[in-house]
Amino acid sequence: QKEVEQNSGPLSVPEGAIASLNCTYSDRGSQSFFWYRQYSGKSPELIMSIYSNGDKEDGRFTAQLNKASQYVSLLIRDSQPSDSATYLCAVIRGGSNYKLTFGKGTLLTVNP
Amino acid sequence: DAGITQSPRHKVTETGTPVTLRCHQTENHRYMYWYRQDPGHGLRLIHYSYGVKDTDKGEVSDGYSVSRSKTEDFLLTLESATSSQTSVYFCAIGGTKSSTDTQYFGPGTRLTVL
Numbered sequence: 001q002k003e004v005e006q007n008s009g010p011l012s013v014p015e016g017a018i019a020s021l022n023c024t025y026s027d028r029g030s031q032s033f034f035w036y037r038q039y040s041g042k043s044p045e046l047i048m049s050i051y052s053n054g055d056k057e058d059g060r061f062t063a064q065l066n067k068a069s070q071y072v073s074l075l076i077r078d079s080q081p082s083d084s085a086t087y088l089c090a091v092i093r094g095g096s097n098y099k100l101t102f103g104k105g106t107l108l109t110v111n112p
Numbered sequence: 113d114a115g116i117t118q119s120p121r122h123k124v125t126e127t128g129t130p131v132t133l134r135c136h137q138t139e140n141h142r143y144m145y146w147y148r149q150d151p152g153h154g155l156r157l158i159h160y161s162y163g164v165k166d167t168d169k170g171e172v173s174d175g176y177s178v179s180r181s182k183t184e185d186f187l188l189t190l191e192s193a194t195s196s197q198t199s200v201y202f203c204a205i206g207g208t209k210s211s212t213d214t215q216y217f218g219p220g221t222r223l224t225v226l
Contacts, residue, residue: 032213043202043217098143098206098213104154
């Protein structure tokens with residue numbers, strides 16, 4: 001089982017819709033969870049971090065964490081064409097000295 | 113890019129030549145990381161540093177070495193470049209009092225080994 005798994009996509013949504021991006025992880029000792037956005041040809045940009053079970057909201061973005069199910073998700077409300085990018089899920093496993101393990105990313109396309 | 117620069121931004125080299133990539137930060141972060149990003153593999157950790165002269169291996173460290181003689185600089189060296197090391201290399205920094213585990217990425221270096 002891969003350590004961090006994401007659907008590669010592409011995920012296509014119409015402008016104004018909610019985009020839902022999902023990620024599962026294998027290590028139950030994982031402590032910290034991150035979502036990064038990466039535009040084509042650019043570097044990853046941090047969107048959100050989440051550490052506790054439940055929801056965390058920041059503007060149009062909501063991260064959701066369920067440690068029992070080993071599942072983390074990112075919801076993007078009122079999706080815009082500028083949200084079109086690859087979204088990377090990353091996890092810090094317990095005892096890993098803050099080393100990130102990344103999923104392969106989900107390509108999101110928002111259609112005008 | 114959170115006060116991180118990488119140099120060079122693009123490099124083309126030949127198999128067997130040594131290559132050094134530089135990461136420079138102005139944020140005084142304790143941790144620095146080198147990743148490579150390849151289609152189908154995503155971002156993978158090569159080496160990281162948790163302080164000056166303190167480094168450790170990551171997931172894909174074979175063929176790479178690193179050095180950190182100053183807080184602000186982290187060097188990645190390919191002793192003898194191979195075509196399999198053609199990739200995009202990202203440096204990241206992390207480790208502040210307020211956010212020990214959050215990492216911020218530099219702009220990247222695109223390396224082509226012919």
